[in-house]
Amino acid sequence: MSPTQHSDDDGIALHIETLSDADDRLVLHARGEIDGADIEYLRRGLATAIRQGAPQIVLDLNAVTYLGSAGLACMVLASLDARTAGSTLYVVSDRPAVVRPIRIAGLADILHLQPRIRDIDPPGAA
Numbered sequence: 001m002s003p004t005q006h007s008d009d010d011g012i013a014l015h016i017e018t019l020s021d022a023d024d025r026l027v028l029h030a031r032g033e034i035d036g037a038d039i040e041y042l043r044r045g046l047a048t049a050i051r052q053g054a055p056q057i058v059l060d061l062n063a064v065t066y067l068g069s070a071g072l073a074c075m076v077l078a079s080l081d082a083r084t085a086g087s088t089l090y091v092v093s094d095r096p097a098v099v100r101p102i103r104i105a106g107l108a109d110i111l112h113l114q115p116r117i118r119d120i121d122p123p124g125a126a
Helices: 036-052 069-084 096-104
Strands: 013-021 027-032 058-067 088-092
Touching: 013 058, 013 069, 027 069, 036 058, 058 069, 058 096, 069 088, 069 096
Parallel strands: 027 058, 058 088
Antiparallel strands: 013 027
């Protein structure tokens, strides 16, 4: 899959690059801010990834500087959609700006929060 990016030229601070990794996962690398203005872009990126049918979809937020409540809601809905489609959405970050709101909202388990991609067992691992 080719990388995609949402540019600052559009006045939006969120950038997403989507790649497949060696473990047959779809990995979305996001950077910038995830707030109300950018939610539609994030929602579309996650929906496209879910439609690809990978067993694991990883949303890497290690380069995200702000995560608002609209971003949390978007990720929860995407996690539910992924589960319905037979996939699992993992949110990856060790940044306090991302981890703190996820934990405060009680969403770490729902979002399968991990600090690093390498902490996620590959698809089919016991």
